[in-house]
Amino acid sequence: MTQGVDTDVDIRAAYAADASGLVHVPDGVARPESVEEVAELLRQASTDRFCVTPAGSQTSTTGASVAASGVLLSLQRMNLILDVDPIASTMRVQAGALVGDVKRVADAEGLLFAPDPTSENECTIGGAIACNASGARTLKYGATRQHVRSIKVVLASGDEITLRRNGLEKNTAGYSLAHDPVDWFVGSEGTLGVVVEAELALLRRPDLVIGTAVPFRSERDALAFVAAARRARDARFLDARSSQALDPRCLEYFDEPALTIARSADDQPGWAEGAAAMVYLEQEATSDTADAALHGWLALADQHHAYDDIRAFTSEGELRHARAMRHAVPVTMNERGARYTAVGGRKVSTDWAVAYELLHNAIEESRKLARDAGVEQAVTYGHAGNGHPHQNYLAFDAAHLARIEHVVEETLKMVVRMGGTVSAEHGIGKLKRRWLSLQISPLAIGVMRAVKRELDPHGLLAPGNIF
Numbered sequence: 001m002t003q004g005v006d007t008d009v010d011i012r013a014a015y016a017a018d019a020s021g022l023v024h025v026p027d028g029v030a031r032p033e034s035v036e037e038v039a040e041l042l043r044q045a046s047t048d049r050f051c052v053t054p055a056g057s058q059t060s061t062t063g064a065s066v067a068a069s070g071v072l073l074s075l076q077r078m079n080l081i082l083d084v085d086p087i088a089s090t091m092r093v094q095a096g097a098l099v100g101d102v103k104r105v106a107d108a109e110g111l112l113f114a115p116d117p118t119s120e121n122e123c124t125i126g127g128a129i130a131c132n133a134s135g136a137r138t139l140k141y142g143a144t145r146q147h148v149r150s151i152k153v154v155l156a157s158g159d160e161i162t163l164r165r166n167g168l169e170k171n172t173a174g175y176s177l178a179h180d181p182v183d184w185f186v187g188s189e190g191t192l193g194v195v196v197e198a199e200l201a202l203l204r205r206p207d208l209v210i211g212t213a214v215p216f217r218s219e220r221d222a223l224a225f226v227a228a229a230r231r232a233r234d235a236r237f238l239d240a241r242s243s244q245a246l247d248p249r250c251l252e253y254f255d256e257p258a259l260t261i262a263r264s265a266d267d268q269p270g271w272a273e274g275a276a277a278m279v280y281l282e283q284e285a286t287s288d289t290a291d292a293a294l295h296g297w298l299a300l301a302d303q304h305h306a307y308d309d310i311r312a313f314t315s316e317g318e319l320r321h322a323r324a325m326r327h328a329v330p331v332t333m334n335e336r337g338a339r340y341t342a343v344g345g346r347k348v349s350t351d352w353a354v355a356y357e358l359l360h361n362a363i364e365e366s367r368k369l370a371r372d373a374g375v376e377q378a379v380t381y382g383h384a385g386n387g388h389p390h391q392n393y394l395a396f397d398a399a400h401l402a403r404i405e406h407v408v409e410e411t412l413k414m415v416v417r418m419g420g421t422v423s424a425e426h427g428i429g430k431l432k433r434r435w436l437s438l439q440i441s442p443l444a445i446g447v448m449r450a451v452k453r454e455l456d457p458h459g460l461l462a463p464g465n466i467f
């Protein structure tokens with residue numbers, strides 16, 4: 001077999017699954033420690049025509065980081081943080097560095113790496129770039145894309161290129177899709193090249209963060225609160241003189257079952273007993289603005305009939321605790337789903353999004369579709385401030401899975417009719433390919449294929465992802 005590729009049965013089995021529940025045993029596993037080794041592997045792949053699927057920590061929920069054929073290329077051993085420049089506010093890292101480690105190193109310099117996928121302590125920066133990962137704070141900071149300044153990529157040919165954002169404010173040279181090639185690779189799910197290094201843009205760490213958990217009597221009230229908060233934020237954004245004190249960096253929704261799971265990770269498990277929904281929000285502040293912000297949130301909560309039992313999280317430890325409660329929801333649902341993979345079931349997870357004003361309607365419609373199909377309601381939670389919930393269903397076996405996927409497909413059609421997207425966060429991978437065309441026209445898919453052909457003419461990289 002090819003140099004640097006391990007074909008040991010146990011090693012291949014160790015890389016056969018990701019968080020999606022999909023299992024594909026690769027023909028071999030490569031675990032390079034240098035850019036040169038990655039380049040050599042891809043040169044061999046190009047010569048001998050075998051496929052290579054890059055992988056970080058394999059936390060993909062879409063089957064994007066398992067290889068149905070060929071070599072699984074794990075970047076985990078290339079995990080160095082190469083340097084931090086506190087003056088330029090940048091950090092250079094190898095692709096296998098964990099997002100959580102990047103954030104901790106930035107924090108020690110008084111800086112912030114803003115993207116915050118819930119999986120940040122497990123997932124790699126290469127994976128986050130390849131998926132354009134986002135998180136709760138995407139509401140304020142956007143997804144990973146805008147925090148990447150430069151990348152080093154090994155192409156399917158084995159050639160190594162370094163791409164840097166040009167920072168141009170005006171540019172009319174040809175098609176805009178060629179203006180910033182960094183963007184070809186961000187979100188490309190391993191299909192266009194292997195990211196081996198990146199230079200990340202860091203921000204100044206905020207002085208203070210206030211977290212607030214607001215329990216509600218109904219889903220309707222909770223989502224009306226979110227929409228009002230977004231409107232207040234946008235008004236402030238449009239008019240800097242606005243007196244509005246509300247400037248959330250995240251607006252996260254929990255329906256009743258999601259709240260029950262979050263409570264199981266809480267130090268006050270009896271908190272907000274009887275609540276039908278909860279919104280967790282964070283706002284950055286200074287010691288001068290914190291009180292006004294908190295009062296603003298309490299007033300808005302009151303207008304939307306929230307329970308009085310509102311909790312504030314202000315210290316580092318309390319905010320970490322709140323984050324752990326949020327993380328408990330996907331982790332618990334993944335664990336529950338994993339119980340059924342042996343019999344053809346799994347967790348089925350959606351990441352559709354609509355305009356935030358339409359979120360309540362969209363969730364209501366999806367609940368009706370599930371009811372009509374006799375499918376148990378999804379656990380629904382997540383980034384409501386971006387109009388982007390996660391709906392997690394549990395399929396107990398293959399027949400149940402088919403019924404759930406029918407509900408998901410009908411939900412996605414409804415979402416697209418509302419002008420939304422079939423995937424706002426986790427990408428298409430292998431599990432959502434059939435739904436891409438609900439949203440993206442044949443013409444646009446043709447343009448994507450042309451880009452793929454140009455960069456990977458033999459279709460060797462991450463086969464089965466996206467297309």
Ligand SMILES: Cc1cc2nc3c(=O)[nH]c(=O)nc-3n(C[C@H](O)[C@H](O)[C@H](O)COP(=O)(O)OP(=O)(O)OC[C@H]3O[C@@H](n4cnc5c(N)ncnc54)[C@H](O)[C@@H]3O)c2cc1C
Nearest residue numbers: 056057058059060064118124126127128130134189190195
């Ligand atoms: C509990 C849980 C919570 C999650 N929460 C979030 C969330 O809040 N937000 C979010 O966006 N996602 C979330 N995810 C999904 C996933 O964690 C992210 O997409 C993450 O960025 C993937 O990183 P990874 O290192 O695990 O990549 P992998 O899963 O190994 O790979 C993901 C994709 O990236 C490609 N890839 C990986 N490394 C490279 C590289 N160096 N070069 C080129 N391609 C590469 C792979 O081929 C694959 O297509 C969650 C997953 C779990 C299990």
